[in-house]
Amino acid sequence: MSASIGHNPFLLRINSTNQLPISKLKFPFRFSVSTTPARNRTFASMSYDTQLAAAKKASSLAARLCQKVQKALLQADVQSKSDKSPVTVADYGSQAIISFILQKELPSIPFSLVAEEDSDDLRKEESRETLHRITELVNETLASDGISPLSEEQVLVAIDKGVSEGGPHGQHWVLDPIDGTKGFVRGDQYAIALALLDEGKVVLGVLACPNLPLASIAKRDESISEDKTGCLFFAKLNAGTYMQNLDGSSPTKVHVSDIENSEEASFFESYEAAHSSHDLSSLIAKKLGVKAPAVRIDSQAKYGALSRGDGAIYLRFPRKGYREKIWDHAAGYIVVAEAGGVASDAAGNPLDFSKGRYLDLDTGIIVTNHKLMPALLKAVQESIKEKVSSL
Ligand SMILES: Nc1ncnc2c1ncn2[C@@H]1O[C@H](COP(=O)(O)O)[C@@H](OP(=O)(O)O)[C@H]1O
Numbered sequence: 001m002s003a004s005i006g007h008n009p010f011l012l013r014i015n016s017t018n019q020l021p022i023s024k025l026k027f028p029f030r031f032s033v034s035t036t037p038a039r040n041r042t043f044a045s046m047s048y049d050t051q052l053a054a055a056k057k058a059s060s061l062a063a064r065l066c067q068k069v070q071k072a073l074l075q076a077d078v079q080s081k082s083d084k085s086p087v088t089v090a091d092y093g094s095q096a097i098i099s100f101i102l103q104k105e106l107p108s109i110p111f112s113l114v115a116e117e118d119s120d121d122l123r124k125e126e127s128r129e130t131l132h133r134i135t136e137l138v139n140e141t142l143a144s145d146g147i148s149p150l151s152e153e154q155v156l157v158a159i160d161k162g163v164s165e166g167g168p169h170g171q172h173w174v175l176d177p178i179d180g181t182k183g184f185v186r187g188d189q190y191a192i193a194l195a196l197l198d199e200g201k202v203v204l205g206v207l208a209c210p211n212l213p214l215a216s217i218a219k220r221d222e223s224i225s226e227d228k229t230g231c232l233f234f235a236k237l238n239a240g241t242y243m244q245n246l247d248g249s250s251p252t253k254v255h256v257s258d259i260e261n262s263e264e265a266s267f268f269e270s271y272e273a274a275h276s277s278h279d280l281s282s283l284i285a286k287k288l289g290v291k292a293p294a295v296r297i298d299s300q301a302k303y304g305a306l307s308r309g310d311g312a313i314y315l316r317f318p319r320k321g322y323r324e325k326i327w328d329h330a331a332g333y334i335v336v337a338e339a340g341g342v343a344s345d346a347a348g349n350p351l352d353f354s355k356g357r358y359l360d361l362d363t364g365i366i367v368t369n370h371k372l373m374p375a376l377l378k379a380v381q382e383s384i385k386e387k388v389s390s391l
């Protein structure tokens with residue numbers, strides 16, 4: 001793993017392999033409050049209310065930190081020049097806050113966290129100033145909620161709780177502290193994405209999207225820039241999906257688009273062509289007769305926007321060999337599923353979050369409503385075949 005600290009104290013460039021030394025693996029924990037063995041419990045019997053409240057609090061505080069850093073980044077006019085995945089002090093700060101708050105709010109539940117970042121680079125001598133800045137940011141954010149400050153070591157320990165491997169047994173939090181870091185650095189969309197796995201299934205998810213307008217982004221007039229932004233989506237198994245203002249308004253229930261005619265559908269995809277083939281998605285859209293141009297935005301904000309019907313389809317086709325990580329999809333997946341949507345890989349298999357830190361997938365991820373899925377799947381499979389045979 002390597003990292004170099006740029007001129008701006010808010011930005012770190014990092015080259016992460018996501019490989020973890022065996023010595024860092026955490027024993028998978030069971031939910032200890034219940035006296036029933038985990039495998040015998042039914043998901044319906046669990047309410048997950050305390051976990052959801054803790055997840056909402058943790059994500060909202062992390063969003064506060066991210067908003068502050070993004071403002072500073074933009075004022076400093078930093079640009080992402082490297083083709084390596086950027087990591088900012090906000091990625092680390094967000095992970096530290098969420099890890100710390102979840103443990104603080106849920107003291108009686110054994111804690112297992114599968115998260116994107118680790119502190120290996122931050123522990124290096126050359127990162128001292130950065131660690132100091134991260135700790136300062138974390139403490140300013142915690143103070144705004146009346147929480148006592150953490151030491152630099154406590155910040156590192158909180159970040160490193162994220163080394164869990166997840167898996168099919170017990171409960172595991174799944175965290176992307178900033179999803180869409182490239183969008184974050186550009187001043188565009190990003191999300192703080194937190195989900196809970198229980199026995200390998202996603203049972204709750206929270207998506208904080210500080211730059212997403214509260215109003216629909218479908219057919220938005222780009223010239224109107226004073227749209228209110230900052231959405232918090234949350235979903236619990238069998239309990240629906242809700243959206244509220246990040247500042248804490250009362251939640252409203254959301255539902256995916258009920259469009260049946262694919263010609264009327266619009267679709268989301270990654271802003272970054274390196275993350276998802278824009279060529280393949282345009283071929284699929286053509287086959288479906290989609291008229292609207294692709295809506296390209298960063299991060300799981302796409303899942304949030306889809307869950308409230310801003311668009312009807314999300315297409316993601318990474319280059320061959322890319323392995324999707326569970327934190328890039330777990331929260332978004334349940335937010336869409338509980339809003340009446342469906343996600344699968346390109347072969348129509350459901351997404352399986354029980355396999356550890358990665359998703360095992362056939363080719364890509366497609367998300368839509370139940371009515372459009374059969375036609376979408378057909379168009380996807382035909383398009384993939386055509387693309388492969390034309391190579
Ligand atoms: N070559 C690649 N193909 C597909 N996804 C990639 C990728 N390189 C990075 N990503 C993932 O794409 C995520 C952003 O998704 P999106 O394209 O929807 O904005 C990144 O999350 P992070 O920003 O958390 O690192 C990263 O995990």
Ligand SMILES: [Mg+2]
Nearest residue numbers: 085086116181
């Ligand atoms: Mg990243």
Ligand SMILES: [Mg+2]
Nearest residue numbers: 176179180328
């Ligand atoms: Mg991500």
Ligand SMILES: [Mg+2]
Nearest residue numbers: 116176178179
């Ligand atoms: Mg991330």
